[in-house]
Amino acid sequence: MPKNSKKIIRSPFVIKLLIIMFGVEFVKGAMLVSVLPVYMREELGLTAYAVGWALASQYIGDNFFRSPLGWIIDRIGYRTVMLLGVLFTSLSVLIIALTDQTGWIIVACVLLGIGTSPLWPCVITGATAVAGDEAGGSMMSVIYMSWLVGVGMGPIVINFFIISRYEPAFWLMGAIMAAIVAVTLTLPGRQASREIEGRLADEAPSTSSAPLPERIRAYFRKVGESLHASRLLYPAMFIQNFALGLLTPVLTQYARTVLHLSPQQYSYFLLAGGAITVLGLIPIGRGVDRYGTRWFLHAGFLLAAVSLPVLGYMRYLPLVLVVVAFVGLGYACIIPAWNALIAKAIPKEERGAVWGFFLTIEGLGMVFGSILSGRLWDSFGPHAPFLISGGSLVVLFVLHLLIIRRGRISLA
Numbered sequence: 001m002p003k004n005s006k007k008i009i010r011s012p013f014v015i016k017l018l019i020i021m022f023g024v025e026f027v028k029g030a031m032l033v034s035v036l037p038v039y040m041r042e043e044l045g046l047t048a049y050a051v052g053w054a055l056a057s058q059y060i061g062d063n064f065f066r067s068p069l070g071w072i073i074d075r076i077g078y079r080t081v082m083l084l085g086v087l088f089t090s091l092s093v094l095i096i097a098l099t100d101q102t103g104w105i106i107v108a109c110v111l112l113g114i115g116t117s118p119l120w121p122c123v124i125t126g127a128t129a130v131a132g133d134e135a136g137g138s139m140m141s142v143i144y145m146s147w148l149v150g151v152g153m154g155p156i157v158i159n160f161f162i163i164s165r166y167e168p169a170f171w172l173m174g175a176i177m178a179a180i181v182a183v184t185l186t187l188p189g190r191q192a193s194r195e196i197e198g199r200l201a202d203e204a205p206s207t208s209s210a211p212l213p214e215r216i217r218a219y220f221r222k223v224g225e226s227l228h229a230s231r232l233l234y235p236a237m238f239i240q241n242f243a244l245g246l247l248t249p250v251l252t253q254y255a256r257t258v259l260h261l262s263p264q265q266y267s268y269f270l271l272a273g274g275a276i277t278v279l280g281l282i283p284i285g286r287g288v289d290r291y292g293t294r295w296f297l298h299a300g301f302l303l304a305a306v307s308l309p310v311l312g313y314m315r316y317l318p319l320v321l322v323v324v325a326f327v328g329l330g331y332a333c334i335i336p337a338w339n340a341l342i343a344k345a346i347p348k349e350e351r352g353a354v355w356g357f358f359l360t361i362e363g364l365g366m367v368f369g370s371i372l373s374g375r376l377w378d379s380f381g382p383h384a385p386f387l388i389s390g391g392s393l394v395v396l397f398v399l400h401l402l403i404i405r406r407g408r409i410s411l412a
Helices: 003-009 012-043 048-076 078-098 102-116 119-131 133-161 167-184 190-196 212-226 233-245 251-258 263-291 294-313 317-343 348-380 384-406
Strands: none
Touching: 012 048, 012 078, 012 102, 012 119, 012 133, 012 167, 012 251, 048 078, 048 102, 048 119, 048 348, 078 102, 078 119, 078 167, 119 133, 119 348, 133 167, 133 263, 133 317, 233 317, 233 348, 233 384, 251 263, 263 294, 263 317, 294 317, 294 384, 348 384
């Protein structure tokens, strides 16, 4: 990693963003992967389709606010936006800890989505503003390492706190959210945020007296005119997260009801796949900065597209572990390269709003994937979500080839 990349990643601002990313994703991963799917299936007796809808409500809450939050970040800074988010996330944990009613759990899922919606726009906008183009791949690797370690450790650690009662798990998540609130209070306000992003006072957002809807339309018209992206990038962003959304609601059910793993055994399998991905992120991120995104995306899409359907049919545990490792390696190639690719299409002046818009498209893929996942499981069997997820990545591979051919983004 170049010396300037190391200096950028050690920036106190970037470190705070990564700590918040880790803590919030730890709690979110614990909730969505280990706590809610099993609790709703075993304690409340809901179908896989109903669980998929409940989890999709979290993605809907997350997705609905991402675009406007990106626009707001550009105007009021990081601290206020992120603080409201972590407070909503804390409230969702409190509600789930205190109720066993389905309606309130769905409300809590929506609040969890609303609370986590500022996370990605804030972290990616701030970190990429500090990194610039020369360290984009390395910065994306570090961001996603923080995300993966958090979202991976959440289910793993929380399973050791769920033995006969859920209370210890909720106490742990509450303590983590309290610490994250404290870190969030130290983020920069409006003026400091503008200085971090290298924007001068005369670059401040327009204070025109035109009506707010007209100013918003003009703003996004300007953003659209400044983008340097093939239109095929938009369905590609949707499909990339659709493939992930298909798997999120069913991974725990697959492990517990098909492979008959205990919570602790499941944690070890998650650790194996996550470790492969995390260990690959930094070297592949460096490779992306040096060689470009093309071949890493080719390899990642094809490797994951083959491995996921195999995983859906596999029942022999030692081979399951091998296939999980290949899935992890595939996503280690995809994650830094894909996000570095997207970052090249984003104009510096409107970074927050465009990241919010792009993340909304990706979030829609998670919503529809989560909803369809449970229906596929109930109608066609446990293998179906894995099969369709792999097929989606084949489509994504083809779209990537077409984007390269049209050459709207530099992919060398």
